[in-house]
Amino acid sequence: MRTLALLCAALALTACASQPHTTYLRADGQDMAGDPVLRQQFEMDRTICQGEQQKASLGGKMLAGQGWDQVLAAANRSDSAGQVGQGCMATKGYVLVPEDQAAVKQQELAAVAAEKARREAAAAAAAAAAARPPVAPQHAALKPKPRPKPQPLQVQPTPWPLQVQPTPQPPPS
Numbered sequence: 001m002r003t004l005a006l007l008c009a010a011l012a013l014t015a016c017a018s019q020p021h022t023t024y025l026r027a028d029g030q031d032m033a034g035d036p037v038l039r040q041q042f043e044m045d046r047t048i049c050q051g052e053q054q055k056a057s058l059g060g061k062m063l064a065g066q067g068w069d070q071v072l073a074a075a076n077r078s079d080s081a082g083q084v085g086q087g088c089m090a091t092k093g094y095v096l097v098p099e100d101q102a103a104v105k106q107q108e109l110a111a112v113a114a115e116k117a118r119r120e121a122a123a124a125a126a127a128a129a130a131a132r133p134p135v136a137p138q139h140a141a142l143k144p145k146p147r148p149k150p151q152p153l154q155v156q157p158t159p160w161p162l163q164v165q166p167t168p169q170p171p172p173s
Helices: 002-018 036-058 068-091 099-131
Strands: 022-026 094-098
Touching: 022 036, 022 099, 036 068, 068 094, 094 099
Parallel strands: none
Antiparallel strands: 022 094
C-alpha cells in the first residue's frame, strides 16, 4: 500500500517536471499585463474555467479497490479535467502557450487579429456598397432644358375714383 502511494507521488512529480511552464495569452494578441480591465477579465474567466475543470475531475467513476487500474483512472481523469479547463479558456478567447514562446506567439496573435479586422472591414464596406442602389450615369443630353423664369405681371395703377370714358359712337348716316 505504501509502495503504491509512493509510486503515485513519484509519477505525479515526474509528470509535473516534464511539462513546460505555460501561460495563457489572449487570442486577439492584446497584452493583459498592462491593462487592468483585461487582467480582471482573465482572472474571472480563469476562475470559472477552474471550476469547470474541478467538476470534470470529480465527475469520473471511482473504482473500488486499489491497484494500477485506479492509478490509471485517476491519471486519465486528471488529463481529461485539464483538457476541459483548457477548452473552457479557449472558448473565452485564450490560448495556452509555453512561457518561453509567449512573446513571439503574442505578436503572431496580434498580427492575425489585425488582418482579420482588416478583412472584416473590407467585407463590410463591400456589403454596404452592394446594398446601395446603383446610380444612373448622367449625360448632358438627358438633362432637362432650363425653363425661362416667368415674368412678373405689370399692373398699372388705376386712378380713383374710377373714371369711365365714354366710348365714341359712330356718326349717324
